[in-house]
Amino acid sequence: MSSRQRCARAFAAFLAAALATVSTGAATACAASGRTPAVATTGGATVRTDAGSIRGRITGDQRLFRGIPYAAPPVGALRWASPEPVHPWTGTRQATEAAPRCAQNAEQGAASDAEDCLYLNVTTPARTDARHPLPVLVWVHGGGFFGGAGSDYDARRLAVRGRAIVVTVNYRLGVFGFFAHPALGRDGGDFGLEDQMAALRWTRRNAAAFGGDPRNVTLSGQSAGAFSTCALLTAPAAKGLFDKAIVQSGSCSVNYPKNGLAPGLPPYTPLMPREFAETFGKQSAAALGCATAADVLACLRKTPVNKLLPMTQRFAFPAYGTKVLPRRPADVLSGGDARPVPMIVGHNRDEMRLYVSAAQAQQPIDAARYRELLQDTFGADATRAERAYPASDAVAPALAWANVLTDRGWACPTRDDERTLARRAPVYAYEFADRDAPSVTPPTEGFPMGAAHGSELPYLWTPGRFTAAQQKLSDDMIRYWTAFARTGDPNQKGLPAWPRFDGRNGRTQSLAPGPHGIRSVDLTSARHCDLWAKTS
Template identity: 50%
Template structure:
C-alpha cells in the first residue's frame, strides 16, 4: 500500500512530500523543491547543506527600506552549495564582501532520513549591526540532534532599522526579515524532512532580543511553537557606560517616534532633507550609508504594526505567545565588553576611574553599589566593573524575564558556566579573564566559521549534552534526554559546566535582590 501511495506522489510532486515515503535509512536527496523552485545542496559528513537559498527578494534599489517580499520563482535547479553574501556591515572592501542583496537562509539536515524532524530557526547576534547566518555551521546540531537547522541573514544597522515619518515598516525591516524567514521555514520545512508544525526559533544576543520580541509580536503568532532566548531578554537594560565607557544608557528597543527622529538626524547628515529625504537616501550607495549604520545598533522599534508594544511591557502583562521557552545566559556576560574596552584603552577602567563609572551609571545609588561591590573584593577594577554590569544588566534581567514567562507558560532556565570556555571574542586582558563571557557558549552548539573550537573531552562532552538538551526541547518542549542530568522546569537555572551540571541559585549569586531595589 505504501509503495502505491509513493508512486502516486512521485507522479505529481518533486517536493518534500516524498520524504515520508523514504526508508528510515535511505539517504535523503541533495536536490529538493522549495516553493520558489528546485535547489541542489551538498553533502558534508553526515549532513546535507543547502546554503544561500533566497527567502525574499533582494531589498535593493526601490526595495531598499521596504518590507520583505517573497522570492521570485526560478526555473531549473539552483545550486546552493555556498552561502549568499552577508548583509551590509562594517567597512566595505574586498575582505568584507557584504551586500544589501543578502536575504538568504542556510539549511542543514541529516543525510539519513529520520522521519519528520523538528525545525530550528537560528537568529544570529552582533548588536543588530554585524554577523550572518553562515558563521554558524550547524552540522553537529543537525546530525547529533536529529533536526533541520535554518540559519538566517537579516538586514542590519541602518539598512534594517532606519525609521522615517511616513515610511511603512519604520525601524522594523530587520525584524520583518526574521518574520519572513519563519514564514519561509513553515512553508518549506517538509522539503528537508522537517515538520512545519514543529518550529523552534532560537537566537543569541541580538538574536535573543529579537526572539523575545517575536514572542510579543502579533505578526509572528503561529509561526513558531517554541523559543530559546540566549543572552538577551526583553527587559535588558544597560546603564550609562554599560556597553562602553562614556556610552549613554541603552536597551534593545526604542519607541518608533525616537527611531524616526534618529532616522531624520542620519538623513540630515547625508544631506537628505525635506519631502525627498527617502528618495535621496535610496540614491546613496551602500558605501555612503555604511558609516551611519552603527547609530542603529539596538534600535528595534516598537509602537509599530509588527511590534505594537514595548516587549518588556508586553512580557510583564502576559501579552506574548504562550509557547514553551528555554531562557538563559552566560555567568560572566559583561567580561567580554569590559575586556574589549580595556584592550582599546587601558585607562578607561581602572581603580581611579571606577568611582566615576559607578556615578555615571547609577547616579545617587553609586555609593550603595560601591559598598556592595568594593574594589577590595576583586583582583582588578576590570573584574569589579564586569561583575557589576553582569549582575545589574544581564543576569538579573534574564531571571526577571524567566519569571514573567513562567507565570503563563512552561520555562526552562539555564546559566552557561564553563570558566575555561573558548575565548571566541579574541580578547586577551590578564586582569579580566574571560571565563563564561558573552558568546562563549556558542561553540557548544555550532562550529563557528566551520571550526570545532572544543579541544578536550570534557568540553566536547558538555557540547553533546547541550545539543541533546536544545534538540530535545525543539522536539518536545522538554529538554530532558537520556543520560543527561535532570532539568526541572521553572526559574531556578540549570548551571552548564563540564562535570558540574546542577541547579543553582543564580538570583543570589548575582545579587538580584539588591538590584531590584537599586533604581537606575
C-alpha cells in the same frame, strides 16, 4: 584586538557620539500562495521547494543547502519595504555556496555591500524519513543588529547529533534593516524583523521537503538574535510562525545603566522607540542631501550602498511603536501578554567582560576609577553596590565592575522575564558558567574573559579547542537544545535533570564542565537581584 572587541568598541563609540545629540500572521499556506507545494524527501542532494528545485551537497553524515532565497531582493523600490515573495525559478538552482552577507562594515567579520542578501541555509542529517519528520530549529544570528550572517554558523553537530533540521538566516542589518524616518511612518524601524518573519513563513511552507516537521518549529538566537526572538514573542504578525523559543543572552528586559555599555554613555536598551530612530533617519537624510528633496525616500533609495554604510550603526536596534512592534516588548512581557510558548532562556556568567575589556583598553579601571564609576552610576546606592561587589586581590576592580554590569544589566532583568514568562508556559532557565571557555578575544593580562558574551556559541556550533570535559559539556548542551526543539522539554535520558523554572524558587541550570558542573542552582541571591531591584 579581536573582531568582537572591535564590535563592542565601535558600538560604544557610536553611542557616545550619537546619544549626546538625541533625547533619550499566521503561517502562509501553500494553497493560498498559489505555488507548487514543497515535496517531502528522504535524502538526496536535490529538494523541491515551493519556489523551485535546489541542489545542495551531501558531505558524510550531513546534507547542506546554502544560499536559498526566501524573499525577493530588497533593492530599488524595495529598499526599506516589507519583504516580497521570492520569484519562482525553472530548472534546478545550485545551493552549494553561501550567499553574500547583508550589507555591513567589517566589525563582525568580512565587510559586504550586498543588498541582495535575503537567503538562508538548511542543514539536515544525511538521511531523513518523511514518516518521522524531524524538529526544525531556526537560528537568528547575533552581531549587534549591524553585523554577522547565517553562514557564520556550522550546524552539522546540531543537525546530525541532535537529529534536527537547522535553518540559519540572513536578515537586513543596520541602516538597511532598521532605518526609520517620518516619511515611512509606522512602517519604519523593523525591516530586519520582517525578514526574520518571512524566513519563518518559508520554513513553515518548506520544512517537510527537507524531512522536517512544519508543525514543530523552534525560533532561536543569541545576542541580537535573542533580542529578535524575544521581540517576536510580542509581535502580532509573528503569531503562529513558531512553536517554541530559545533566547541566549538577550531577553527583552536586558538593559544597561549609565556607564554600562561604556564609561560616559547614558542608559541604553537594545530596543528603542521609533521616534528615536526617526531622529537618526532625519539626520542621515540631511547628511546625504535628501532632506529637502521632493520625495525624501526616493532620494534615499537612489543613494549608493557605500554612502549609507558609514551610518549603519546609527540603526543598530529594532524600534517599537511600529506596525511590527506596536508596544515596547519589555512592557508586553511584564504585562503577561507575550505569546505563551515553551522556552529556554539564559545568559552567560560573565557577559559584560567582553565590553569592559574594550573599555579597559581605553582607560584602565583601577580601584579609584571603580569607585568613581559606581558613584556616577548608582549615586546614593554606590556604597551598597561596592559592599556587594568588593574589589580585592582576588577580584580586580575591572572584574568587579564587569560583575556589577553583568548582574545589573543581564542576569537580573533576565530573571524578571523568566518569572513572568513562566506564569503562562514552560520555561527552562540556564546560566552558561564555563569560566575556562575558549576565549572569544585575545587574552589580556589580569583580565580573564571567563564566560563572556558569546562564549557559549562554540559549544553548540563550530567547536573550539576543548578539553575532554568541555567536549562532554558541548555534547550535553546539544542534546539539551535539540531535545527541547523536539518536545518542548530539554530533559532526556542520560543527562542531568533540568528542572522547569519556578518563579518561587528560581532554579536555574548552571552549565559548566566536569563532575557536577551541570547542576541546578538558585542565582537570585548569588547575583544580588534583590539589591538591583531597589537600585536604578
